[in-house]
Amino acid sequence: MSARRPLPPLLDALVVPLASLVIAFAISGLVILAIGEDPVAAMKLMVEGALGSTYGWGYTLYYATNFMFTGLAVAVAFHAGLFNIGGEGQATLGGLGVALVCLMLPWPHWSVAFLAATVSAAAFGAAWAALPAWLQARRGSHIVITTIMFNFIAASLLNYLLSNVLRPAGSMDPASARFAEGLQLPRLGAVLEPLGIAFSDRTPANVTLFVAILAGVAVWALIWRTRIGYQIRAFGKSERAAVYAGISPVRVTIIAMLISGALAGMMAVNTVMGEAQRLLLNSVEGAGFIGIAVALMGRSHPAGVALAALLFGFLYQGGAELALWTKIPRELITVIQALVILFTGALDNMVRMPAEWLWARISGGRGR
Amino acid sequence: MSRENHSGQPATAAPLPQVPAIELRGISKAFGPVQANRDIDLSVARGTIHGIVGENGAGKSTLMSILYGFYRADRGEILISGARAEIADSRAAIRAGIGMVFQHFKLVPNFTVLENVILGAEEGARLAPSLARARAELGRLARDYELEVDPDAVVETLSVGHQQRVEILKALYRQADILILDEPTGVLTPAEADHLFRILKGLARQGKTVILITHKLREIMEVTERVSVMRRGEMVATLTTAETSPEKIAELMVGRKVLLRVEKAPARPGAVALAAEGLQVVDPGGVERLRGVSFALRAGEILGIAGVAGNGQSELLEVLAGIRPAEGRLSIAGAPVALGGPGADGQARRAAGLAHVPEDRQNLGLIMDFAAWENVALGYHHAAEYQANALFMANGALRADTADKMARFDVRPPNPDLPARAFSGGNQQKIVVAREIDRAPKVLIVGQPTRGVDIGAIEFIHQRIVALRDAGSAILLVSVELDEILSLADRILVMFDGRIMGERAAGATDERDLGLMMAGVA
Numbered sequence: 001m002s003a004r005r006p007l008p009p010l011l012d013a014l015v016v017p018l019a020s021l022v023i024a025f026a027i028s029g030l031v032i033l034a035i036g037e038d039p040v041a042a043m044k045l046m047v048e049g050a051l052g053s054t055y056g057w058g059y060t061l062y063y064a065t066n067f068m069f070t071g072l073a074v075a076v077a078f079h080a081g082l083f084n085i086g087g088e089g090q091a092t093l094g095g096l097g098v099a100l101v102c103l104m105l106p107w108p109h110w111s112v113a114f115l116a117a118t119v120s121a122a123a124f125g126a127a128w129a130a131l132p133a134w135l136q137a138r139r140g141s142h143i144v145i146t147t148i149m150f151n152f153i154a155a156s157l158l159n160y161l162l163s164n165v166l167r168p169a170g171s172m173d174p175a176s177a178r179f180a181e182g183l184q185l186p187r188l189g190a191v192l193e194p195l196g197i198a199f200s201d202r203t204p205a206n207v208t209l210f211v212a213i214l215a216g217v218a219v220w221a222l223i224w225r226t227r228i229g230y231q232i233r234a235f236g237k238s239e240r241a242a243v244y245a246g247i248s249p250v251r252v253t254i255i256a257m258l259i260s261g262a263l264a265g266m267m268a269v270n271t272v273m274g275e276a277q278r279l280l281l282n283s284v285e286g287a288g289f290i291g292i293a294v295a296l297m298g299r300s301h302p303a304g305v306a307l308a309a310l311l312f313g314f315l316y317q318g319g320a321e322l323a324l325w326t327k328i329p330r331e332l333i334t335v336i337q338a339l340v341i342l343f344t345g346a347l348d349n350m351v352r353m354p355a356e357w358l359w360a361r362i363s364g365g366r367g368r
Numbered sequence: 369m370s371r372e373n374h375s376g377q378p379a380t381a382a383p384l385p386q387v388p389a390i391e392l393r394g395i396s397k398a399f400g401p402v403q404a405n406r407d408i409d410l411s412v413a414r415g416t417i418h419g420i421v422g423e424n425g426a427g428k429s430t431l432m433s434i435l436y437g438f439y440r441a442d443r444g445e446i447l448i449s450g451a452r453a454e455i456a457d458s459r460a461a462i463r464a465g466i467g468m469v470f471q472h473f474k475l476v477p478n479f480t481v482l483e484n485v486i487l488g489a490e491e492g493a494r495l496a497p498s499l500a501r502a503r504a505e506l507g508r509l510a511r512d513y514e515l516e517v518d519p520d521a522v523v524e525t526l527s528v529g530h531q532q533r534v535e536i537l538k539a540l541y542r543q544a545d546i547l548i549l550d551e552p553t554g555v556l557t558p559a560e561a562d563h564l565f566r567i568l569k570g571l572a573r574q575g576k577t578v579i580l581i582t583h584k585l586r587e588i589m590e591v592t593e594r595v596s597v598m599r600r601g602e603m604v605a606t607l608t609t610a611e612t613s614p615e616k617i618a619e620l621m622v623g624r625k626v627l628l629r630v631e632k633a634p635a636r637p638g639a640v641a642l643a644a645e646g647l648q649v650v651d652p653g654g655v656e657r658l659r660g661v662s663f664a665l666r667a668g669e670i671l672g673i674a675g676v677a678g679n680g681q682s683e684l685l686e687v688l689a690g691i692r693p694a695e696g697r698l699s700i701a702g703a704p705v706a707l708g709g710p711g712a713d714g715q716a717r718r719a720a721g722l723a724h725v726p727e728d729r730q731n732l733g734l735i736m737d738f739a740a741w742e743n744v745a746l747g748y749h750h751a752a753e754y755q756a757n758a759l760f761m762a763n764g765a766l767r768a769d770t771a772d773k774m775a776r777f778d779v780r781p782p783n784p785d786l787p788a789r790a791f792s793g794g795n796q797q798k799i800v801v802a803r804e805i806d807r808a809p810k811v812l813i814v815g816q817p818t819r820g821v822d823i824g825a826i827e828f829i830h831q832r833i834v835a836l837r838d839a840g841s842a843i844l845l846v847s848v849e850l851d852e853i854l855s856l857a858d859r860i861l862v863m864f865d866g867r868i869m870g871e872r873a874a875g876a877t878d879e880r881d882l883g884l885m886m887a888g889v890a
Contacts (some may be wrong), residue, residue: 216377224763226759227749229592230749234735234746234749237735237737238731241735242693244724244726244746245714246713247714262701
């Protein structure tokens with residue numbers, strides 16, 4: 001113990017991630033400097049490319065929608081003390097759920113199909129999380145291991161299905177057939193137009209964004225306002241106290257993982273139905289893993305997850321711009337993202353400890 | 369450090385002023401805004417046993433940690449045998465002749481006694497010379513101080529009392545002149561405690577200085593020559609033990625008069641509320657923890673279960689609470705309840721009218737990160753009054769109920785939004801007790817209700833338990849504190865090695881009698 005003092009919650013939730021972010025960007029700047037590029041110009045380009053136009057915003061929000069879903073998925077599992085690394089696989093299966101719904105049935109209107117696809121994506125994602133959850137709850141097989149394995153199984157399964165079952169005859173591409181024309185989800189531009197807001201229509205951001213926001217509100221209510229949320233949190237904080245209270249670890253583990261898997265699965269509506277309009281081999285594109293960083297940075301709170309999802313959306317889109325217009329290789333974007341994850345997630349205490357020390361100094365005089 | 373000086377001094381209390389073994393002058397230590405020690409002066413005479421008492425959080429541990437080099441004082445100085453000492457770490461403390469016996473032993477369980485004793489004090493790369501030297505030295509210490517332990521025994525096979533002797537031997541082997549013991553009797557039987565006190569008196573006679581930190585006033589009265597009382601980080605008094613009384617010390621500790629004895633009317637037992645028959649538990653390691661425990665608990669009585677920690681009391685509580693499966697039969701108010709499988713969980717037990725104040729409040733009874741109001745719902749999260757509708761919980765009502773409970777059970781500070789970890793041990797326990805008692809359960813099972821709880825809160829919790837009994841609840845009290853069992857229980861069962869050794873009426877027994885049964889001597 002030394003002269004430190006816990007930060008007030010709001011300060012803790014804002015200052016620590018922001019400071020971590022600044023350090024991550026500073027080090028990224030040094031890396032860019034080291035490869036002979038101008039970090040200030042690079043930063044400008046990223047901001048300009050991701051946030052400087054509605055086109056940039058469109059892509060940023062599109063990515064953020066993905067990360068919001070996977071981030072919420074990881075966050076719900078975190079509250080139960082479970083580390084769901086299987087967002088990638090659950091979203092892959094969610095994509096399958098979307099594609100099956102869109103391809104199998106003739107839908108009268110996109111909205112009905114959208115609803116059905118969302119439910120189907122959630123169901124497929126939840127189902128993919130169910131087995132690892134059951135193995136953890138009943139057999140004690142560690143969920144980190146099983147969900148990672150299920151990511152690989154999901155990838156292989158999709159590969160098989162796209163190559164052998166869903167591939168239209170005559171196509172050489174391991175992808176499903178294109179969905180019917182009317183199933184295109186309204187883009188953000190079309191949604192905002194009646195409100196008098198001019199928004200680029202050439203970006204994939206679509207109505208799924210609003211579902212993501214709703215999901216955030218729902219997760220907040222679930223975790224902090226419902227009985228099952230209470231049980232999930234109690235179990236996550238102290239398994240022994242939960243058992244003392246008569247909360248069944250098996251039940252809570254399975255429920256939390258089903259909800260987590262469902263949220264990860266719902267991500268696929270954005271990519272498969274909102275953007276590609278067909279099921280592709282790698283439609284998840286690592287969003288399942290980014291969700292872990294998003295949940296860590298967002299402190300498993302939906303509002304924090306939303307902000308972190310936006311940040312990573314910015315990094316994705318800004319990074320793409322960087323790769324397009326400069327000699328900075330695309331891999332460097334991965335480095336920047338990794339630094340952000342490292343500092344906000346893993347090295348959290350590196351910032352928090354000095355911050356608490358500083359806080360003790362500042363508030364020490366009036367503490368007594 | 370020169371040992372010759374000390375041994376030359378007369379061991380008997382000489383009237384001429386002698387240099388104190390330890391002197392603290394103006395020691396202050398703050399953690400952030402919390403002043404853990406404020407301007408502490410302490411002088412401990414050589415060759416005496418000096419007690420330090422105080423409630424939890426009074427600053428005893430901080431002071432001893434400063435003495436042992438874990439913390440550095442912000443201000444003040446430490447004098448060892450009259451010379452200023454800088455104690456930067458525990459190595460420096462050992463060099464200065466200070467030895468510490470912690471509450472939780474720091475022994476390697478699968479090493480022998482000898483190996484544990486030389487651990488960290490080996491000389492050279494080869495062990496054999498150190499071991500031989502230690503063996504000779506242990507023999508001498510055993511003769512001098514009644515510290516007999518088989519040097520080749522593996523530590524984990526030793527009883528707790530013997531493990532503690534190994535800790536003392538470790539300190540003496542490192543040439544400790546000043547021995548600090550932190551709550552040494554918490555895990556001992558009365559007989560083992562008596563033996564420990566004989567050892568300590570022997571050490572003092574031979575010129576060693578002993579500092580005994582305890583919250584048991586009886587021990588202070590029994591073995592110490594002088595006693596220092598701490599309250600809220602300050603040293604409020606240092607008294608000659610022979611000239612004071614437990615009541616006086618308790619008053620100094622708490623800052624007001626306290627009742628050390630529980631005032632209660634004779635019990636009026638009613639119908640059997642809880643009946644256990646042949647309870648058996650085998651733990652996953654194949655060890656039998658309960659070997660056929662049977663008893664009946666009646667409404668309106670307090671049944672105490674005495675025993676040294678680790679003789680099956682914890683398992684018994686867990687079985688009764690539905691959180692550990694067992695064989696046998698159990699009924700609450702005449703209705704059989706499950707001991708394993710579905711129906712054997714905390715919810716089913718609460719539905720049957722059983723409430724449980726667990727032994728381990730920090731891991732079981734409370735979720736330390738949860739706010740007080742969230743903890744009040746723990747186990748009662750299905751209660752109708754905490755639901756707003758089918759979907760949501762009524763967090764507002766829950767907060768209001770918590771505020772009400774906090775007021776009635778004198779929880780301080782009375783703020784439902786503070787996390788459990790922000791409360792002192794006593795106030796944490798009051799939150800648990802409020803939650804479990806407030807529903808007037810048919811049966812209340814209580815484990816170590818006052819462990820780590822300050823005297824003021826102990827008095828309060830005892831009164832509440834007696835009031836619940838008088839209101840007609842059946843209470844099972846498990847405690848390793850014999851004082852607590854003797855003063856609270858109407859009837860006493862003694863457990864040893866997973867069995868019930870015998871039963872006594874509370875008025876017809878004493879510590880000696882119970883102590884024999886606790887040691888397995890029927």
